[in-house]
Amino acid sequence: MSVAALTKKILHAALFYEIWDAMKVTFRHMFHRPITLQYPREQRILPDTHRGALGLLRYDDKRERCVGCDLCEAACPSHCIKVVSAEDKERPLQRYASEFYIDITKCVFCGYCVEACPVNALAMTKMYEFSTHDKRTLLFDKKRLYDIGERHLDDAKKYLYAHNQEKNAEESREYRYYFPQSVLKPTQSTPKHLS
Numbered sequence: 664m665s666v667a668a669l670t671k672k673i674l675h676a677a678l679f680y681e682i683w684d685a686m687k688v689t690f691r692h693m694f695h696r697p698i699t700l701q702y703p704r705e706q707r708i709l710p711d712t713h714r715g716a717l718g719l720l721r722y723d724d725k726r727e728r729c730v731g732c733d734l735c736e737a738a739c740p741s742h743c744i745k746v747v748s749a750e751d752k753e754r755p756l757q758r759y760a761s762e763f764y765i766d767i768t769k770c771v772f773c774g775y776c777v778e779a780c781p782v783n784a785l786a787m788t789k790m791y792e793f794s795t796h797d798k799r800t801l802l803f804d805k806k807r808l809y810d811i812g813e814r815h816l817d818d819a820k821k822y823l824y825a826h827n828q829e830k831n832a833e834e835s836r837e838y839r840y841y842f843p844q845s846v847l848k849p850t851q852s853t854p855k856h857l858s
Contacts, residue, residue, distance in 0.1 A: 709789045711821040714772040716790040717765055718812030718819050719805065720783065727809075728784035731760040735776035735785055743769035744776060763805040768798060774826070783828050786812065786819035 675681075700707055709715075720728050731748025747762035777785045788811060795801060803811070812819060823829040 709791075711818075711825045713789050713791075713818075713822070714774050714787045715818075716767065716788050716793060716811055716815075717770070717776070717785055717803070717808065718788050718790075718815055719763065719808040720786055720812045720816070720819060721809070727759055728782045729760040729763065730782055730784070731758045732781065734779040734781065738775040738779035740773060740775065741769045741771050743767070760805065763808060765803045765808065767793065767801040767803060777822070777828065778826070783823055786828075787822045788812075788815035789818040790815055 722728055729746075731746060733746045733748065736742075736744045736746045743766040745762070745764040746760050748758050749761040751757040751759050772787070774787060777783075777787055790811060793801065820829070
């Protein structure tokens, strides 16, 4: 080993060069604006496509949308949905869900049940705070699912618009997926949420 290399090695060891080299990263990040949210006081703004708690929706005249077809139960990969359907006495040949259960402890929030629903009775909301001391309260029944759907109706509608499940509103065009364009010539106009 040469004298210059040995001197450099001793100097690095004496001046703790590795520590100063690592502290450069610390000093570089010390003067940045903090990005940590103070959670209970500051709420994060969630996108419209956020997959939170599921909610059942009603029609505008307060009739239940769910027809008890069990497609959401069949589409669920974690088998957390249970639907018991019955025939409607007032309307012949019509069915409805007499019981509807979702076990949120098993749910993987994939959204397959929402995509499978033919009448858009299910929708994801932005509700993510459902911690509890008792795990049995996380078995959502039909009444609780309708409460969640009514409380978070705007978020549920935005989720359906964002995933092109409901197309009869003008707002659905705003949330449509934006395909990458050619560099030479744009093929579609930029949507409002990206401009």
